[in-house]
Amino acid sequence: MTTFPANLSVVPRPVRVVPGAGAFVLTETTGLTHPPELAAEAAWLRGALGPATGCLLASGPGIALVLDPAGLPAEGYRLEVTTSAVELRGGSAAGVFAGLQTLRQLLPANVFRRARVGTDRWALPVGVIEDEPAFAWRGVMLDVARHFLPKQDVLRFVDLMAVHRLNVLHLHLTDDQGWRIEVPRWPRLTSVGAWRTGSMRGARQHETFDRRPHGGYYTGEDLREIVAYAADRHITVVPEIDLPGHTQAAVAAYPSLGAVPVEGVRTRWGGVSDGVLAPTEEALGFCRDVLAEVCAIFPSRYVCVGGDEVPTEPWERMGHADPGSLGGWFVGELAVMLAAHGRRLFGWDEVLGGGAAVPSDALIGGWRGEHGTIAAARAGFDVVACPDTSVYFDYRQGEDVDEPIPVGPLLTLADAYAFRPVPAALSAEEGARVLGGQAQIWTEHMDSVRRIDYMAFPRLCAFAEAVWSGPGDFAEFAGRLTSAHLARLDALGVEYRPSEGPHPWQTRPDAPGWPRERADREAELLELTKNIRADI
Ligand code: ACM
Numbered sequence: 001m002t003t004f005p006a007n008l009s010v011v012p013r014p015v016r017v018v019p020g021a022g023a024f025v026l027t028e029t030t031g032l033t034h035p036p037e038l039a040a041e042a043a044w045l046r047g048a049l050g051p052a053t054g055c056l057l058a059s060g061p062g063i064a065l066v067l068d069p070a071g072l073p074a075e076g077y078r079l080e081v082t083t084s085a086v087e088l089r090g091g092s093a094a095g096v097f098a099g100l101q102t103l104r105q106l107l108p109a110n111v112f113r114r115a116r117v118g119t120d121r122w123a124l125p126v127g128v129i130e131d132e133p134a135f136a137w138r139g140v141m142l143d144v145a146r147h148f149l150p151k152q153d154v155l156r157f158v159d160l161m162a163v164h165r166l167n168v169l170h171l172h173l174t175d176d177q178g179w180r181i182e183v184p185r186w187p188r189l190t191s192v193g194a195w196r197t198g199s200m201r202g203a204r205q206h207e208t209f210d211r212r213p214h215g216g217y218y219t220g221e222d223l224r225e226i227v228a229y230a231a232d233r234h235i236t237v238v239p240e241i242d243l244p245g246h247t248q249a250a251v252a253a254y255p256s257l258g259a260v261p262v263e264g265v266r267t268r269w270g271g272v273s274d275g276v277l278a279p280t281e282e283a284l285g286f287c288r289d290v291l292a293e294v295c296a297i298f299p300s301r302y303v304c305v306g307g308d309e310v311p312t313e314p315w316e317r318m319g320h321a322d323p324g325s326l327g328g329w330f331v332g333e334l335a336v337m338l339a340a341h342g343r344r345l346f347g348w349d350e351v352l353g354g355g356a357a358v359p360s361d362a363l364i365g366g367w368r369g370e371h372g373t374i375a376a377a378r379a380g381f382d383v384v385a386c387p388d389t390s391v392y393f394d395y396r397q398g399e400d401v402d403e404p405i406p407v408g409p410l411l412t413l414a415d416a417y418a419f420r421p422v423p424a425a426l427s428a429e430e431g432a433r434v435l436g437g438q439a440q441i442w443t444e445h446m447d448s449v450r451r452i453d454y455m456a457f458p459r460l461c462a463f464a465e466a467v468w469s470g471p472g473d474f475a476e477f478a479g480r481l482t483s484a485h486l487a488r489l490d491a492l493g494v495e496y497r498p499s500e501g502p503h504p505w506q507t508r509p510d511a512p513g514w515p516r517e518r519a520d521r522e523a524e525l526l527e528l529t530k531n532i533r534a535d536i
Contacts, residue, residue, distance in 0.1 A: 008125055009484035010105045011461050012165055012468035013477070020126035022083045026053060026107070027122070031060025038065045040232055041096050048104055052111045053122050062086065063103075065096055076132030079103060081124045094234040095132075098165050102129055105163075105488065112163075112491035134470040135421055137384050137436030139168035139238075140460065142452075143443040145175035145249075146269070148194075148216030153449040155229050160457075160494065162233040164464035169230055170238045170304065170438060173218075176248035176266035176273040177444075180217045181239075183293045186254065186286065190217045193249035196265040199447070203407050203514035204269045214447075223297045238346060239298045241290055242306030244283070244330040248275025257283050259314035269444040272311045278318065279326050288337050295341040302363050305334045307356075308348035328354030335359050346384075352376060353531040365438065369522065370423040371529035377430040385421040386438040389521060391463060393455050394442040396515055400501050404454065405445040406513035409521045413499075417462035417474045439463045445511070450495050454506055457489060457496035 008017050026049070034042040042065060046057050057063065063086040072078060072091035077099030080087045088103060090096030104111055108120040140161060142149065149157075158169060173181045179193035195215025201208045218226070227237045248266045251258030252275070262275040277283040294303055307327065315323035331354060335345045345351075345362040349372025352364065364383045366373030376383035388395070388408075393416075395408030421437035439460055446452045458481055465477060482499070489496050497506070526533075 008106065008127060008129075009480045010102050010129070011477075011480060011485045012465040013472055013480070014102060014129045014131035015469070016128075016130040018128045020081075020128070022126045023123035024081050024083055024086055024126065025121060025123050026055050026062075028055055030055055030057060030062035032057040032063045032065070033059065033061065034065035035067055037067055038093060038096055041065060041093055041100060044097070044232065045100050045103075048100070049107075049111060051115050052113045052117075053107075053120075054116055055122065064088070066090070067092070067096065073132045075136070076130075077102070078131075079129045081106070081126050081128075083126060086124060091132075094167070097162075097234045098131070098133070099129075101163060101165055102131065105484075109484070109487035109491045112488050133165065133468045135434075135436030135467045137168055137438065138166045138464065138467040139170055139384060139386075139436065139438030140166055140456075141170035141172055141240075141386070141438055141440045143172040143175070143441060144180050144218075145172055145178045145242075145443075147214065147443040147447045148178060148180060149443070149449065149452070150216065151218060151222045151226065153452075154226055156449070157452070158226070158230045158233060158235055160460075160492065161235055163488070163492070164461060165468050166460075166464055167234055168236050168238055168438065170240060171226075172240045172242065172442075174241050174249065175246045176275055177269075178215065178217075178265060179249040179253065181223065181241075181294070181297075182217055182219045183290050184220075185289050185293075188253035189250060191253075193253035193265060196249075196267050198267050200267065200269045200444075202405055202445075202508075202511035204271065205514045206512055209267060220293070220297055227298055236300050237298055238300045238302050238304055239294050240304035240306060240346075241294060242304075242308070243287060243334060244277040244279075244307075244327065245275075245310035246273065246306055246308070247277055248273040250286075251275040251277070254286070257286055259318050272309050274311065274314045276310060276314050277330070279315065279320065279329065284333055287334060291334070291337050291341070295338075295343055301344055302346040303338055303343045304346035304348075304365070305331065305338070306348060307331050307351040307354070308367070309350065310354075325355055328356035331356035331358065335362065349373075349376060349529075349532060352379060352381075353529075363435070367440070368529050369525040370425070371525060371533055373421075373434060374423050374425055374430075375529070375532040377426050377433040380433070382433050382435055384435055384438050385423070386440050387419075388440070389518065389525075390415060390419040391437060391439045392442065393439055393459050394445060396513065397455070397459065397497060398501055402502055402507045403513070404451075404502055404506055404508040405511050406515045407445060409516050409518035411459075413459055413462050413478070414474050416459040417466060417472070417477055419463060419466040420471065421467060437463070437467045445513075453495040454497050454502070457494050458486065459497075461485060461489075
């Protein structure tokens, strides 16, 4: 197992590190060269290093950015530091950008601040780092529906993803508890659907509510800004409009879209809402308009249309003859709508079991343990592994009673580090369909960016290493985290969970949780996935 000299403690761990002797010291006269194709990466580097170091990196010798598509894998890079020069070669602009994240981490942690403090010597240790990612899809799903996350916090989150060489931001934009994307043809989605009168406090089993209105939404321009900001950091934003269930906020805004009446935008968590779409021409027209707007804003190849946890009982109550078929029918219709825009469907693993004509180029999000990932890969679909027992960062990260709003089974830093996107049960051919992994940040119990910081970090650092570097030694990772990486998070102002548990102000004695045993959740997942497991 590689051990890193303290000054080469990079997260996620690079594939190969060959340390040398001495350092290249960045000064106000250090220059930067790059081909025209890397102008954006050069601009990013100047913006990232300038404020903290005072080194403006004017054009000239010093750091050289080089494109080398023939010599390196597309997202790979080679960073060579000598006492007199720095050369960063990338297989593509994305590879160069990944290498820039490593270069930045080689500097003292104060480089992550937004202005100059102290008297750091901006030394890059001499050595060679060669690196490439284990997986192409290194995603994070951010639920901005349960709690709205202001735009500037989303942009900050994008920056934190970039630091960890994560490259897909899946934005869960709509759910029962809120609709967060402006759709000009359907204005009540945001005037009515983007806010609720109160929220549950703590786990739903306690049935306690606050009476504090909550809401917010993104305009088209906000979302275009997020998309472009992410693209500048080689991060693709994949939008999700959760259909045809998880739509209570939309039905509250336009009651005629619903299968059955609902009582406003949902204020409670969990359970399954009755607020599903009716199988009508009007509802299909609504979906068509919304997806057209989504495709106009988000250039991503994939658009997620959800398909998860859709109850059939409301359709039964409508008197529909075959309510069990309607979820699949909806998904088939949504796939056709997306294809008309040249986009591919991303659906949660329930879409495999609904009898839907899921197009062969669809991407499946396998979330119900490993079962969804296994079923999707065996059925010949590309799949992103997001097993709840490994990467659901709303789940509690410690056993202690002080853990804030502890829900779900225990999911520690070590568990996140042990995540393997490709289930061991898959053959090599099936496993090749697993594009990567995606951490999931469901925000029922995270009402602010401070709560997200606490739940996401440092587990997201461990996850990033699992999808970029592949299997490693947890003790070595934990040492690197403690000796080097937490100082970077501190400089960035990330309020991560301390390894010994929450600071007093991070506890939530006012909001009780509902912890579960892992074995109980696993048994439940076996039951929930019976139909998709029976098909393979
Ligand atoms: C999900 O957790 N319902 C995808």
